Amino acid sequence: MEDLKKERTRASFPEKELTELIYGGADIVEKRKRMGELVFNDAILRADDIYFLTEEEEYERGLQRGVHAIQTIKRLQLDKDPVELDAFWEFAMGPELSPHMTKYLFRPAFMGQANEEQVKKWLPLIDNFQILGSYAQTELGHGTFVRGLETTADYDVEREEFVLNTPTLTSMKWWPGALASTGTHTLVMAQLRIKGQNFGPHLFILQTRNLENHKPCPGISLGNIGPKMALNSSDNGFLKIDHVHIPRDHMLMKYVEVTKDGEYIRHGRSDKLAYSSMTHLRVVLARDVGFVLSQAVTIAVRYSAVR
Numbered sequence: 001m002e003d004l005k006k007e008r009t010r011a012s013f014p015e016k017e018l019t020e021l022i023y024g025g026a027d028i029v030e031k032r033k034r035m036g037e038l039v040f041n042d043a044i045l046r047a048d049d050i051y052f053l054t055e056e057e058e059y060e061r062g063l064q065r066g067v068h069a070i071q072t073i074k075r076l077q078l079d080k081d082p083v084e085l086d087a088f089w090e091f092a093m094g095p096e097l098s099p100h101m102t103k104y105l106f107r108p109a110f111m112g113q114a115n116e117e118q119v120k121k122w123l124p125l126i127d128n129f130q131i132l133g134s135y136a137q138t139e140l141g142h143g144t145f146v147r148g149l150e151t152t153a154d155y156d157v158e159r160e161e162f163v164l165n166t167p168t169l170t171s172m173k174w175w176p177g178a179l180a181s182t183g184t185h186t187l188v189m190a191q192l193r194i195k196g197q198n199f200g201p202h203l204f205i206l207q208t209r210n211l212e213n214h215k216p217c218p219g220i221s222l223g224n225i226g227p228k229m230a231l232n233s234s235d236n237g238f239l240k241i242d243h244v245h246i247p248r249d250h251m252l253m254k255y256v257e258v259t260k261d262g263e264y265i266r267h268g269r270s271d272k273l274a275y276s277s278m279t280h281l282r283v284v285l286a287r288d289v290g291f292v293l294s295q296a297v298t299i300a301v302r303y304s305a306v307r
Contacts, residue, residue: 028083032141035087038076043070045092055232062233063182069093070129083230090291101178101234106133107280111185112205112280113252131211135281136177136239137189141170146189146201151241153190153204153251159260161245162204164190173239180224180237181260184209188241192251194262203252208239272299 008015020026039045045065053061069092078084089103107126110133114122125131144149150171153162164171173179179186185207192202208220216222221240228236251258257265 004302012103016175019307029085030143031081032087034052035084036091037125038072038088040092042068042072045072050233055227058189058233059181059235064296065093071120082249088206102129102131102133102283103202104229105135105242106183106185106187107136109203111256113187115155115252115254115257118249118252118254118280119256131185132178134176134183134186134237136176136179136186136206138171138173138175139166140174140238141168141306149189149201151188152193153188153192153202154195155192155248155258155262156245157195159245159261160248160260161225162192162248164204164241164244164246165186166239166241174225175236176239177231177236179208179239180222182235184211184214184291185253186239188239191286192258192264193259199256202256205250206241206244206246211295217244 016101018188020029023029023032032209047061047065050058054080068098073079073085073088073256078088093094097289110122110126111119114232122131137146138148139151142150150168151173152165152167154165155162173186174187176186178210185205188206189201190202190204192199207217209216219242219243223238225238248258253267255267257267259265
């Protein structure tokens with residue numbers, strides 16, 4: 001510690017001022033410090049042994065930490081301050097993403113595409129973690145080529161329902177985090193078809209697991225894609241859908257709408273708005289990579305100082 005203190009005194013810049021500049025002010029820095037201390041002093045959230053766990057143990061630990069984090073947020077009312085809430089999640093979750101996916105991707109994607117009525121119905125369930133979500137866009141045969149997705153959503157005018165289906169092997173959803181075991185719902189990107197006409201990819205909210213026993217719903221096949229080089233606490237999975245019927249209002253309709261009689265109405269100016277959810281995720285990933293890299297640099301510099 002003395003070596004580190006000595007090294008810091010030799011800095012050619014004001015450490016405190018630079019820190020405040022990076023994070024946006026002294027108040028934000030102080031809040032981040034409080035959240036860091038809160039996590040560091042919590043035996044469950046620290047997870048010092050995370051790199052000694054098996055894949056199954058890592059997933060179970062991630063669930064434990066996720067539940068404990070949610071309970072801590074509610075107990076301390078951290079959600080009343082966005083800065084504290086974001087800092088807490090950043091420090092608390094680390095690589096444990098499965099329960100966090102509801103906040104990390106499912107909620108932003110939903111809020112970006114849902115109309116007022118849908119927000120009123122679903123948001124309380126999402127924010128109270130009564131449902132856990134994932135985002136199912138990538139397929140076994142299609143990743144960034146969204147226009148080439150094979151999952152279909154055919155509108156049944158008589159029943160006022162959409163019929164979701166993954167008709168081929170390559171159309172199964174593949175890779176979404178929290179899909180294999182954790183989530184109860186997912187946002188499915190599928191080709192909207194009405195009376196034989198294809199209107200392109202649109203988002204639909206689909207229940208994948210029974211809320212009473214957590215078993216897959218009828219017509220739903222779920223599984224884990226297997227071990228990964230990292231983030232094994234996140235249950236990245238696959239999803240096969242066999243002609244599952246969902247209500248008309250389960251299509252997210254902020255920018256487009258399908259009326260009861262099958263009329264397609266566009267409210268937004270661009271048909272690219274449906275892709276904004278993954279754009280948001282990629283921006284968040286770039287931001288989070290910066291945080292991880294800053295940790296690596298910190299470790300390297302400190303190690304160099306005490307060698």
